[in-house]
Amino acid sequence: MLATANSLLAAIGADQNAITSLPQLRASASSLFVALFELFFAERLTHVRRADLSDEALAFNAQQVVDALRRRGDDLPRYVSGRAIAAGDLSALQFMLVYFAATLARAEALAADDADAEEAAGRAPRQRQEYDPEFDGEYEPELEYDYEGAPRAARATHPLAVEEEADFDDGREPGRDYGHDYGADSRQDYGAESGAVRGPGRRSAASQLTVAH
Structure with a gap:
Protein backbone atom coordinates (compact mmCIF):
# COMPACT_ATOMS: atom_id res chain seq x y z
CA MET A 1 0.00 0.00 0.00
CA LEU A 2 2.84 2.41 0.72
CA ALA A 3 4.27 1.88 -2.77
CA THR A 4 0.87 2.57 -4.35
CA ALA A 5 0.34 5.70 -2.27
CA ASN A 6 3.77 7.02 -3.19
CA SER A 7 3.23 6.20 -6.88
CA LEU A 8 0.05 8.28 -6.79
CA LEU A 9 1.91 11.12 -5.07
CA ALA A 10 4.62 10.97 -7.73
CA ALA A 11 2.00 11.00 -10.49
CA ILE A 12 0.54 14.28 -9.22
CA GLY A 13 3.92 15.88 -8.56
CA ALA A 14 3.90 15.54 -4.77
CA ASP A 15 6.58 12.90 -4.38
CA GLN A 16 8.46 15.16 -1.97
CA ASN A 17 5.77 14.15 0.55
CA ALA A 18 6.69 10.45 0.40
CA ILE A 19 4.86 8.25 2.90
CA THR A 20 7.24 5.95 4.75
CA SER A 21 5.08 4.06 7.26
CA LEU A 22 1.56 2.79 7.82
CA PRO A 23 0.95 5.21 10.72
CA GLN A 24 1.90 8.06 8.38
CA LEU A 25 -0.41 6.71 5.66
CA ARG A 26 -3.26 6.41 8.13
CA ALA A 27 -2.71 9.93 9.41
CA SER A 28 -2.42 11.41 5.90
CA ALA A 29 -5.08 9.44 4.03
CA SER A 30 -7.94 11.93 4.38
CA SER A 31 -5.97 14.86 2.97
CA LEU A 32 -4.43 12.65 0.28
CA PHE A 33 -7.79 11.39 -0.98
CA VAL A 34 -9.25 14.91 -1.05
CA ALA A 35 -6.31 16.07 -3.19
CA LEU A 36 -6.53 13.06 -5.53
CA PHE A 37 -10.29 13.43 -6.02
CA GLU A 38 -10.12 17.17 -6.75
CA LEU A 39 -7.20 16.72 -9.13
CA PHE A 40 -8.46 13.68 -11.03
CA PHE A 41 -12.07 14.83 -11.38
CA ALA A 42 -11.48 18.61 -11.49
CA GLU A 43 -14.23 19.05 -8.93
CA ARG A 44 -13.68 21.18 -5.86
CA LEU A 45 -15.19 19.77 -2.67
CA THR A 46 -16.56 23.01 -1.31
CA HIS A 47 -17.37 21.79 2.21
CA VAL A 48 -13.92 20.39 3.01
CA ARG A 49 -12.39 21.87 6.17
CA ARG A 50 -9.01 22.69 4.69
CA ALA A 51 -7.29 24.31 7.65
CA ASP A 52 -8.48 21.85 10.30
CA LEU A 53 -6.47 18.67 10.98
CA SER A 54 -8.52 17.45 13.93
CA ASP A 55 -9.77 13.86 13.91
CA GLU A 56 -13.33 15.09 13.43
CA ALA A 57 -12.37 17.26 10.44
CA LEU A 58 -10.32 14.49 8.81
CA ALA A 59 -13.25 12.09 9.08
CA PHE A 60 -15.61 14.75 7.71
CA ASN A 61 -13.29 15.54 4.79
CA ALA A 62 -12.82 11.88 3.88
CA GLN A 63 -16.59 11.43 3.95
CA GLN A 64 -16.91 14.27 1.43
CA VAL A 65 -14.77 12.22 -0.97
CA VAL A 66 -16.75 9.03 -0.33
CA ASP A 67 -20.07 10.82 -0.84
CA ALA A 68 -18.83 12.50 -4.02
CA LEU A 69 -17.73 9.16 -5.49
CA ARG A 70 -21.10 7.61 -4.69
CA ARG A 71 -22.87 10.57 -6.32
CA ARG A 72 -20.85 9.80 -9.43
CA GLY A 73 -22.40 6.33 -9.44
CA ASP A 89 -8.81 1.14 8.69
CA LEU A 90 -6.58 -0.79 6.28
CA SER A 91 -9.44 -2.29 4.26
CA ALA A 92 -10.89 1.16 3.58
CA LEU A 93 -7.48 2.62 2.74
CA GLN A 94 -6.68 -0.28 0.43
CA PHE A 95 -9.95 0.11 -1.47
CA MET A 96 -9.40 3.84 -1.97
CA LEU A 97 -5.82 3.35 -3.15
CA VAL A 98 -6.98 0.70 -5.64
CA TYR A 99 -9.73 3.05 -6.82
CA PHE A 100 -7.43 6.00 -7.48
CA ALA A 101 -4.70 3.82 -9.02
CA ALA A 102 -7.26 2.36 -11.43
CA THR A 103 -8.59 5.85 -12.18
CA LEU A 104 -5.09 7.08 -13.00
CA ALA A 105 -4.35 4.05 -15.19
CA ARG A 106 -7.58 4.56 -17.13
CA ALA A 107 -6.98 8.28 -17.55
CA GLU A 108 -3.42 7.78 -18.78
CA ALA A 109 -4.52 5.12 -21.27
CA LEU A 110 -7.30 7.29 -22.67
CA ALA A 111 -4.99 10.30 -22.83
CA ALA A 112 -2.46 8.27 -24.81
CA ASP A 113 -5.18 7.06 -27.20
CA ASP A 114 -6.38 10.64 -27.64
CA ALA A 115 -2.86 11.88 -28.41
CA ASP A 116 -2.31 9.05 -30.91
CA ALA A 117 -5.59 9.88 -32.66
CA GLU A 118 -4.69 13.56 -32.90
CA GLU A 119 -1.26 12.70 -34.28
CA ALA A 120 -2.71 10.27 -36.82
CA ALA A 121 -5.08 13.00 -37.99
CA GLY A 122 -2.17 15.37 -38.48
CA ARG A 123 -3.17 17.66 -35.63
CA ALA A 124 -1.22 18.63 -32.56
CA PRO A 125 -2.64 16.91 -29.46
CA ARG A 126 -4.93 19.29 -27.61
CA GLN A 127 -3.73 20.63 -24.31
CA ARG A 128 -5.15 19.14 -21.17
CA GLN A 129 -7.09 21.42 -18.88
CA GLU A 130 -4.90 22.69 -16.07
CA TYR A 131 -6.21 21.91 -12.61
CA ASP A 132 -7.18 25.09 -10.80
CA PRO A 133 -8.34 24.62 -7.19
CA GLU A 134 -9.85 28.12 -7.18
CA PHE A 135 -12.03 27.56 -10.26
CA ASP A 136 -15.71 27.14 -9.33
CA GLY A 137 -17.12 26.78 -12.85
CA GLU A 138 -17.77 23.74 -15.00
CA TYR A 139 -14.89 21.90 -16.65
CA GLU A 140 -15.37 20.51 -20.12
CA PRO A 141 -15.46 16.71 -19.81
CA GLU A 142 -12.46 15.15 -21.53
CA LEU A 143 -12.28 11.53 -20.51
CA GLU A 144 -15.06 9.05 -19.89
CA TYR A 145 -14.44 6.71 -16.98
CA ASP A 146 -16.31 3.48 -16.30
CA TYR A 147 -15.31 1.99 -12.96
CA GLU A 148 -17.19 -1.21 -13.72
CA GLY A 149 -15.39 -1.68 -17.03
CA ALA A 150 -11.84 -1.09 -18.19
CA PRO A 151 -10.33 -0.04 -14.86
CA ARG A 152 -10.85 -3.54 -13.50
CA ALA A 153 -8.59 -4.88 -16.24
CA ALA A 154 -6.15 -2.07 -15.60
CA ARG A 155 -5.75 -3.20 -12.01
CA ALA A 156 -4.16 -6.44 -13.14
CA THR A 157 -1.58 -4.80 -15.39
CA HIS A 158 -0.92 -1.25 -14.19
CA PRO A 159 2.15 -0.84 -11.96
CA LEU A 160 0.16 1.30 -9.53
CA ALA A 161 -2.50 -1.33 -8.99
CA VAL A 162 -2.69 -3.34 -5.78
CA GLU A 163 -4.56 -6.58 -5.26
CA GLU A 164 -8.04 -6.08 -3.78
CA GLU A 165 -7.88 -9.44 -2.05
CA ALA A 166 -4.41 -8.94 -0.58
CA ASP A 167 -4.29 -9.71 3.11
CA PHE A 168 -3.25 -6.73 5.19
CA ASP A 169 -4.69 -8.19 8.38
CA ASP A 170 -3.51 -6.30 11.43
CA GLY A 171 -6.27 -7.63 13.67
CA ARG A 172 -8.71 -4.87 12.77
CA GLU A 173 -12.25 -5.46 11.55
CA PRO A 174 -13.04 -3.80 8.18
CA GLY A 175 -15.03 -0.63 8.61
CA ARG A 176 -14.80 -0.44 12.37
CA ASP A 177 -13.96 2.99 13.77
CA TYR A 178 -10.59 2.82 15.50
CA GLY A 179 -9.31 5.80 17.39
CA HIS A 180 -5.78 6.99 16.76
CA ASP A 181 -3.50 9.75 17.86
CA TYR A 182 -0.52 10.23 15.61
CA GLY A 183 -0.22 13.94 16.38
CA ALA A 184 -0.53 16.82 13.95
CA ASP A 185 3.16 16.66 13.06
CA SER A 186 2.78 13.21 11.51
CA ARG A 187 -0.02 14.28 9.19
CA GLN A 188 0.94 15.27 5.67
CA ASP A 189 -0.99 18.27 4.39
CA TYR A 190 -1.79 17.86 0.70
CA GLY A 191 -3.43 21.23 0.33
CA ALA A 192 -5.42 21.99 3.46
CA GLU A 193 -5.53 25.71 2.75
CA SER A 194 -5.68 25.99 -1.01
CA GLY A 195 -7.00 22.63 -2.17
CA ALA A 196 -3.91 22.13 -4.33
CA VAL A 197 -1.16 19.60 -3.81
CA ARG A 198 1.68 21.40 -2.12
CA GLY A 199 5.25 21.30 -3.30
CA PRO A 200 7.45 22.59 -6.12
CA GLY A 201 5.84 23.95 -9.24
CA ARG A 202 6.54 20.76 -11.17
CA ARG A 203 3.39 19.06 -12.43
CA SER A 204 3.42 15.68 -14.14
CA ALA A 205 1.28 14.99 -17.18
CA ALA A 206 -1.01 12.95 -14.96
CA SER A 207 -1.74 16.00 -12.84
CA GLN A 208 -3.38 17.68 -15.84
CA LEU A 209 -5.81 14.88 -16.61
CA THR A 210 -9.50 15.38 -16.02
CA VAL A 211 -11.62 12.27 -15.60
CA ALA A 212 -15.31 12.81 -16.29
CA HIS A 213 -17.95 10.31 -15.26
Missing part, protein backbone atom coordinates in the same frame (compact mmCIF):
# COMPACT_ATOMS: atom_id res chain seq x y z
CA ASP A 74 -19.56 4.28 -7.96
CA ASP A 75 -20.57 1.39 -5.74
CA LEU A 76 -18.29 1.70 -2.72
CA PRO A 77 -18.47 -0.98 -0.02
CA ARG A 78 -20.22 -0.07 3.23
CA TYR A 79 -16.95 -0.38 5.16
CA VAL A 80 -15.51 2.55 3.19
CA SER A 81 -16.47 5.64 5.17
CA GLY A 82 -14.91 8.89 6.27
CA ARG A 83 -14.59 7.64 9.84
CA ALA A 84 -12.92 4.40 8.72
CA ILE A 85 -10.46 6.28 6.50
CA ALA A 86 -9.58 8.83 9.17
CA ALA A 87 -9.22 6.06 11.76
CA GLY A 88 -6.75 4.24 9.50
Whole structure:
Protein backbone atom coordinates (compact mmCIF):
# COMPACT_ATOMS: atom_id res chain seq x y z
CA MET A 1 0.00 0.00 0.00
CA LEU A 2 2.84 2.41 0.72
CA ALA A 3 4.27 1.88 -2.77
CA THR A 4 0.87 2.57 -4.35
CA ALA A 5 0.34 5.70 -2.27
CA ASN A 6 3.77 7.02 -3.19
CA SER A 7 3.23 6.20 -6.88
CA LEU A 8 0.05 8.28 -6.79
CA LEU A 9 1.91 11.12 -5.07
CA ALA A 10 4.62 10.97 -7.73
CA ALA A 11 2.00 11.00 -10.49
CA ILE A 12 0.54 14.28 -9.22
CA GLY A 13 3.92 15.88 -8.56
CA ALA A 14 3.90 15.54 -4.77
CA ASP A 15 6.58 12.90 -4.38
CA GLN A 16 8.46 15.16 -1.97
CA ASN A 17 5.77 14.15 0.55
CA ALA A 18 6.69 10.45 0.40
CA ILE A 19 4.86 8.25 2.90
CA THR A 20 7.24 5.95 4.75
CA SER A 21 5.08 4.06 7.26
CA LEU A 22 1.56 2.79 7.82
CA PRO A 23 0.95 5.21 10.72
CA GLN A 24 1.90 8.06 8.38
CA LEU A 25 -0.41 6.71 5.66
CA ARG A 26 -3.26 6.41 8.13
CA ALA A 27 -2.71 9.93 9.41
CA SER A 28 -2.42 11.41 5.90
CA ALA A 29 -5.08 9.44 4.03
CA SER A 30 -7.94 11.93 4.38
CA SER A 31 -5.97 14.86 2.97
CA LEU A 32 -4.43 12.65 0.28
CA PHE A 33 -7.79 11.39 -0.98
CA VAL A 34 -9.25 14.91 -1.05
CA ALA A 35 -6.31 16.07 -3.19
CA LEU A 36 -6.53 13.06 -5.53
CA PHE A 37 -10.29 13.43 -6.02
CA GLU A 38 -10.12 17.17 -6.75
CA LEU A 39 -7.20 16.72 -9.13
CA PHE A 40 -8.46 13.68 -11.03
CA PHE A 41 -12.07 14.83 -11.38
CA ALA A 42 -11.48 18.61 -11.49
CA GLU A 43 -14.23 19.05 -8.93
CA ARG A 44 -13.68 21.18 -5.86
CA LEU A 45 -15.19 19.77 -2.67
CA THR A 46 -16.56 23.01 -1.31
CA HIS A 47 -17.37 21.79 2.21
CA VAL A 48 -13.92 20.39 3.01
CA ARG A 49 -12.39 21.87 6.17
CA ARG A 50 -9.01 22.69 4.69
CA ALA A 51 -7.29 24.31 7.65
CA ASP A 52 -8.48 21.85 10.30
CA LEU A 53 -6.47 18.67 10.98
CA SER A 54 -8.52 17.45 13.93
CA ASP A 55 -9.77 13.86 13.91
CA GLU A 56 -13.33 15.09 13.43
CA ALA A 57 -12.37 17.26 10.44
CA LEU A 58 -10.32 14.49 8.81
CA ALA A 59 -13.25 12.09 9.08
CA PHE A 60 -15.61 14.75 7.71
CA ASN A 61 -13.29 15.54 4.79
CA ALA A 62 -12.82 11.88 3.88
CA GLN A 63 -16.59 11.43 3.95
CA GLN A 64 -16.91 14.27 1.43
CA VAL A 65 -14.77 12.22 -0.97
CA VAL A 66 -16.75 9.03 -0.33
CA ASP A 67 -20.07 10.82 -0.84
CA ALA A 68 -18.83 12.50 -4.02
CA LEU A 69 -17.73 9.16 -5.49
CA ARG A 70 -21.10 7.61 -4.69
CA ARG A 71 -22.87 10.57 -6.32
CA ARG A 72 -20.85 9.80 -9.43
CA GLY A 73 -22.40 6.33 -9.44
CA ASP A 74 -19.56 4.28 -7.96
CA ASP A 75 -20.57 1.39 -5.74
CA LEU A 76 -18.29 1.70 -2.72
CA PRO A 77 -18.47 -0.98 -0.02
CA ARG A 78 -20.22 -0.07 3.23
CA TYR A 79 -16.95 -0.38 5.16
CA VAL A 80 -15.51 2.55 3.19
CA SER A 81 -16.47 5.64 5.17
CA GLY A 82 -14.91 8.89 6.27
CA ARG A 83 -14.59 7.64 9.84
CA ALA A 84 -12.92 4.40 8.72
CA ILE A 85 -10.46 6.28 6.50
CA ALA A 86 -9.58 8.83 9.17
CA ALA A 87 -9.22 6.06 11.76
CA GLY A 88 -6.75 4.24 9.50
CA ASP A 89 -8.81 1.14 8.69
CA LEU A 90 -6.58 -0.79 6.28
CA SER A 91 -9.44 -2.29 4.26
CA ALA A 92 -10.89 1.16 3.58
CA LEU A 93 -7.48 2.62 2.74
CA GLN A 94 -6.68 -0.28 0.43
CA PHE A 95 -9.95 0.11 -1.47
CA MET A 96 -9.40 3.84 -1.97
CA LEU A 97 -5.82 3.35 -3.15
CA VAL A 98 -6.98 0.70 -5.64
CA TYR A 99 -9.73 3.05 -6.82
CA PHE A 100 -7.43 6.00 -7.48
CA ALA A 101 -4.70 3.82 -9.02
CA ALA A 102 -7.26 2.36 -11.43
CA THR A 103 -8.59 5.85 -12.18
CA LEU A 104 -5.09 7.08 -13.00
CA ALA A 105 -4.35 4.05 -15.19
CA ARG A 106 -7.58 4.56 -17.13
CA ALA A 107 -6.98 8.28 -17.55
CA GLU A 108 -3.42 7.78 -18.78
CA ALA A 109 -4.52 5.12 -21.27
CA LEU A 110 -7.30 7.29 -22.67
CA ALA A 111 -4.99 10.30 -22.83
CA ALA A 112 -2.46 8.27 -24.81
CA ASP A 113 -5.18 7.06 -27.20
CA ASP A 114 -6.38 10.64 -27.64
CA ALA A 115 -2.86 11.88 -28.41
CA ASP A 116 -2.31 9.05 -30.91
CA ALA A 117 -5.59 9.88 -32.66
CA GLU A 118 -4.69 13.56 -32.90
CA GLU A 119 -1.26 12.70 -34.28
CA ALA A 120 -2.71 10.27 -36.82
CA ALA A 121 -5.08 13.00 -37.99
CA GLY A 122 -2.17 15.37 -38.48
CA ARG A 123 -3.17 17.66 -35.63
CA ALA A 124 -1.22 18.63 -32.56
CA PRO A 125 -2.64 16.91 -29.46
CA ARG A 126 -4.93 19.29 -27.61
CA GLN A 127 -3.73 20.63 -24.31
CA ARG A 128 -5.15 19.14 -21.17
CA GLN A 129 -7.09 21.42 -18.88
CA GLU A 130 -4.90 22.69 -16.07
CA TYR A 131 -6.21 21.91 -12.61
CA ASP A 132 -7.18 25.09 -10.80
CA PRO A 133 -8.34 24.62 -7.19
CA GLU A 134 -9.85 28.12 -7.18
CA PHE A 135 -12.03 27.56 -10.26
CA ASP A 136 -15.71 27.14 -9.33
CA GLY A 137 -17.12 26.78 -12.85
CA GLU A 138 -17.77 23.74 -15.00
CA TYR A 139 -14.89 21.90 -16.65
CA GLU A 140 -15.37 20.51 -20.12
CA PRO A 141 -15.46 16.71 -19.81
CA GLU A 142 -12.46 15.15 -21.53
CA LEU A 143 -12.28 11.53 -20.51
CA GLU A 144 -15.06 9.05 -19.89
CA TYR A 145 -14.44 6.71 -16.98
CA ASP A 146 -16.31 3.48 -16.30
CA TYR A 147 -15.31 1.99 -12.96
CA GLU A 148 -17.19 -1.21 -13.72
CA GLY A 149 -15.39 -1.68 -17.03
CA ALA A 150 -11.84 -1.09 -18.19
CA PRO A 151 -10.33 -0.04 -14.86
CA ARG A 152 -10.85 -3.54 -13.50
CA ALA A 153 -8.59 -4.88 -16.24
CA ALA A 154 -6.15 -2.07 -15.60
CA ARG A 155 -5.75 -3.20 -12.01
CA ALA A 156 -4.16 -6.44 -13.14
CA THR A 157 -1.58 -4.80 -15.39
CA HIS A 158 -0.92 -1.25 -14.19
CA PRO A 159 2.15 -0.84 -11.96
CA LEU A 160 0.16 1.30 -9.53
CA ALA A 161 -2.50 -1.33 -8.99
CA VAL A 162 -2.69 -3.34 -5.78
CA GLU A 163 -4.56 -6.58 -5.26
CA GLU A 164 -8.04 -6.08 -3.78
CA GLU A 165 -7.88 -9.44 -2.05
CA ALA A 166 -4.41 -8.94 -0.58
CA ASP A 167 -4.29 -9.71 3.11
CA PHE A 168 -3.25 -6.73 5.19
CA ASP A 169 -4.69 -8.19 8.38
CA ASP A 170 -3.51 -6.30 11.43
CA GLY A 171 -6.27 -7.63 13.67
CA ARG A 172 -8.71 -4.87 12.77
CA GLU A 173 -12.25 -5.46 11.55
CA PRO A 174 -13.04 -3.80 8.18
CA GLY A 175 -15.03 -0.63 8.61
CA ARG A 176 -14.80 -0.44 12.37
CA ASP A 177 -13.96 2.99 13.77
CA TYR A 178 -10.59 2.82 15.50
CA GLY A 179 -9.31 5.80 17.39
CA HIS A 180 -5.78 6.99 16.76
CA ASP A 181 -3.50 9.75 17.86
CA TYR A 182 -0.52 10.23 15.61
CA GLY A 183 -0.22 13.94 16.38
CA ALA A 184 -0.53 16.82 13.95
CA ASP A 185 3.16 16.66 13.06
CA SER A 186 2.78 13.21 11.51
CA ARG A 187 -0.02 14.28 9.19
CA GLN A 188 0.94 15.27 5.67
CA ASP A 189 -0.99 18.27 4.39
CA TYR A 190 -1.79 17.86 0.70
CA GLY A 191 -3.43 21.23 0.33
CA ALA A 192 -5.42 21.99 3.46
CA GLU A 193 -5.53 25.71 2.75
CA SER A 194 -5.68 25.99 -1.01
CA GLY A 195 -7.00 22.63 -2.17
CA ALA A 196 -3.91 22.13 -4.33
CA VAL A 197 -1.16 19.60 -3.81
CA ARG A 198 1.68 21.40 -2.12
CA GLY A 199 5.25 21.30 -3.30
CA PRO A 200 7.45 22.59 -6.12
CA GLY A 201 5.84 23.95 -9.24
CA ARG A 202 6.54 20.76 -11.17
CA ARG A 203 3.39 19.06 -12.43
CA SER A 204 3.42 15.68 -14.14
CA ALA A 205 1.28 14.99 -17.18
CA ALA A 206 -1.01 12.95 -14.96
CA SER A 207 -1.74 16.00 -12.84
CA GLN A 208 -3.38 17.68 -15.84
CA LEU A 209 -5.81 14.88 -16.61
CA THR A 210 -9.50 15.38 -16.02
CA VAL A 211 -11.62 12.27 -15.60
CA ALA A 212 -15.31 12.81 -16.29
CA HIS A 213 -17.95 10.31 -15.26
